[in-house]
Amino acid sequence: QSALTQPASVSGSPGQSITLSCTGTSSDVGGYNFVSWYQHHPDKAPKLIIFEVNNRPSGVSDRFSGSKSGITASLTISGLQAEDEADYYCSSYRRSDTYVFGSGTKVTVL
Amino acid sequence: QVHLVQSGAEVKKPGASVKVSCKASGYSFTGYYLHWVRQAPGQGLEWMGLINPNKGGSTVAQKFQDRVSLTRDTFIDTAYMELSGLRSDDAALYYCTRDQGGATFDSWGQGTLVTVSS
Numbered sequence: 001q002s003a004l005t006q007p008a009s010v011s012g013s014p015g016q017s018i019t020l021s022c023t024g025t026s027s028d029v030g031g032y033n034f035v036s037w038y039q040h041h042p043d044k045a046p047k048l049i050i051f052e053v054n055n056r057p058s059g060v061s062d063r064f065s066g067s068k069s070g071i072t073a074s075l076t077i078s079g080l081q082a083e084d085e086a087d088y089y090c091s092s093y094r095r096s097d098t099y100v101f102g103s104g105t106k107v108t109v110l
Numbered sequence: 111q112v113h114l115v116q117s118g119a120e121v122k123k124p125g126a127s128v129k130v131s132c133k134a135s136g137y138s139f140t141g142y143y144l145h146w147v148r149q150a151p152g153q154g155l156e157w158m159g160l161i162n163p164n165k166g167g168s169t170v171a172q173k174f175q176d177r178v179s180l181t182r183d184t185f186i187d188t189a190y191m192e193l194s195g196l197r198s199d200d201a202a203l204y205y206c207t208r209d210q211g212g213a214t215f216d217s218w219g220q221g222t223l224v225t226v227s228s
Binding site: 003032033034035036038040045046047048051052057087089091092093096097098099100101102103104 | 145147154155156157160169171172205207210212213214215216218219220221
């Protein structure tokens with residue numbers, strides 16, 4: 001069971017927008033609208049920031065937005081801030097009651 | 111509010127088994143699936159399996175199917191993940207997480223560090 005493909009790292013300057021990709025297959029990302037995104041700071045538990053492709057939990061900044069096209073989901077962080085520096089993981093349902101995470105993207109704020 | 115509290119760090123020898131607990135509070139334990147996710151040092155998040163606390167049924171990732179057992183005790187609102195045949199590459203931080211439905215993991219335990227060393 002291979003992980004969803006994410007770029008290893010993405011960087012941007014404060015105030016910029018960056019987009020993280022998450023590529024799967026028709027059996028996961030492309031087949032279901034059950035894609036979520038997590039922000040993971042070291043020594044903390046992952047935090048849900050986007051669910052069901054493009055929905056934000058209450059309390060999550062509207063600078064985070066999600067989308068999907070075909071087998072690729074995307075997370076956009078606008079107005080990049082220093083506190084956004086973290087690892088980001090996508091996750092998807094993958095048929096037969098199984099799930100999969102992405103390989104993770106390290107976001108660096110320059 | 112929702113809390114998932116996991117058992118403490120474990121040190122095990124290769125070949126041994128480890129059982130991690132995850133105690134839920136603040137919501138109806140039987141109303142939400144619980145998943146187990148691990149992160150090895152320097153690696154990403156890896157989905158291990160899920161349990162339906164209501165009926166007790168579970169699904170385990172193919173990679174772990176012969177080594178992982180997921181159980182729960184509805185009397186004390188606690189889920190368990192037991193991993194047998196420990197190897198050095200099982201050393202990781204193990205998390206339980208609640209699923210709101212559709213891969214929406216909205217609450218996470220604090221993580222349990224498992225060290226495998228002879």
